[in-house]
Amino acid sequence: MPPLDATTSAPDAIVAVRGLSKTYKSGFQALKRVDLEIKRGEIFALLGPNGAGKTTLISIVCGIVNGSEGTVTVDGHDIVRDYRAARGLIGLVPQELSTDAFESVWATVKFSRGLFGKAPDPAYLEKILRELSLWEKKDSKIMTLSGGMKRRVLIAKALAHEPRVLFLDEPTAGVDVELRHDMWQMVHRLRESGVTIILTTHYIEEAEQMADRIGVINRGELVLVEEKHTLMQKLGKKQLSLQLQAPLQAVPEGLADWPLELSADGSCLTYTFDAQGDDTGIAELLRKLNALGIDFKDLHSSESSLEDIFVSLVRSRA
Numbered sequence: 447m448p449p450l451d452a453t454t455s456a457p458d459a460i461v462a463v464r465g466l467s468k469t470y471k472s473g474f475q476a477l478k479r480v481d482l483e484i485k486r487g488e489i490f491a492l493l494g495p496n497g498a499g500k501t502t503l504i505s506i507v508c509g510i511v512n513g514s515e516g517t518v519t520v521d522g523h524d525i526v527r528d529y530r531a532a533r534g535l536i537g538l539v540p541q542e543l544s545t546d547a548f549e550s551v552w553a554t555v556k557f558s559r560g561l562f563g564k565a566p567d568p569a570y571l572e573k574i575l576r577e578l579s580l581w582e583k584k585d586s587k588i589m590t591l592s593g594g595m596k597r598r599v600l601i602a603k604a605l606a607h608e609p610r611v612l613f614l615d616e617p618t619a620g621v622d623v624e625l626r627h628d629m630w631q632m633v634h635r636l637r638e639s640g641v642t643i644i645l646t647t648h649y650i651e652e653a654e655q656m657a658d659r660i661g662v663i664n665r666g667e668l669v670l671v672e673e674k675h676t677l678m679q680k681l682g683k684k685q686l687s688l689q690l691q692a693p694l695q696a697v698p699e700g701l702a703d704w705p706l707e708l709s710a711d712g713s714c715l716t717y718t719f720d721a722q723g724d725d726t727g728i729a730e731l732l733r734k735l736n737a738l739g740i741d742f743k744d745l746h747s748s749e750s751s752l753e754d755i756f757v758s759l760v761r762s763r764a
């Protein structure tokens with residue numbers, strides 16, 4: 447990413463991360479100068495393999511872990527200097543439920559709201575519990591709930607104080623299809639009500655289905671931030687590879703206008719085209735090759751997927 451001006455952020459940015467680094471006490475550097483702006487009202491997916499730094503990044507924004515260098519603001523509030531204001535705007539759904547085992551669902555959700563100094567609003571809490579299919583369980587102790595129900599409680603707790611930015615850390619890891627479906631619906635409903643959503647995932651499919659923008663993090667570095675549609679266009683690219691009868695020294699003059707690549711040994715010509723376009727240009731290319739007397743013995747086509755893009759990004763920096 448190009449370096450960002452440290453003093454300004456886009457007017458529509460609700461979260462601004464600037465030059466954020468984190469070195470744990472062990473000496474391990476989990477984040478390396480991350481610059482990232484999250485736009486107000488978007489669904490942003492942070493994608494990366496295990497250990498990439500996703501949880502570290504959101505834990506810093508949520509004030510659970512201290513950054514080593516750099517700054518983070520939430521709606522203009524610095525997360526260190528202006529912690530309470532920043533934290534009050536954020537809801538966090540962590541990966542696991544660690545406390546409250548003996549509390550009832552209702553009590554824990556009510557308590558979460560109170561923590562942020564919000565006036566009681568039983569009607570609002572009832573609405574959240576109903577949307578999460580938790581209303582019937584409101585008097586149950588959390589320890590008696592199934593794993594899926596506990597995940598729903600985590601979401602209800604995160605929403606109890608009406609946050610403007612919701613972080614979901616691996617929201618669908620290990621959850622059943624029904625909960626995943628409910629979760630996605632809820633995310634879209636929240637977005638419609640103006641909440642900004644940031645989710646971490648290592649499921650590419652999830653990022654594809656839900657996000658407006660996608661960021662890829664690997665080994666503590668943000669290696670790509672892109673609109674999903676742009677990624678989808680890249681996704682739509684296809685390649686046609688032609689195994690030539692006789693190797694070429696260079697791409698012939700007559701084909702200079704074509705997006706062709708010649709392999710290092712001159713034996714394979716690769717043509718990249720837009721698979722979604724009306725005319726792929728393949729027929730014309732084959733006619734040209736014929737006219738130039740270039741024969742091929744084999745051809746095959748391949749498609750790049752978000753997974754390919756992701757894997758190649760992650761590999762190239764390994």
Ligand SMILES: Nc1ncnc2c1ncn2[C@@H]1O[C@H](COP(=O)(O)OP(=O)(O)OP(=O)(O)O)[C@@H](O)[C@H]1O
Nearest residue numbers: 470472474476494495496497498499500501502503
């Ligand atoms: N408290 C800690 N002390 C030392 N190293 C840590 C600590 N917490 C995390 N790490 C290391 O930092 C790296 C990033 O961890 P992090 O949990 O942020 O990754 P992640 O992208 O969320 O991965 P996952 O998908 O597995 O949760 C990992 O190598 C992890 O071992």
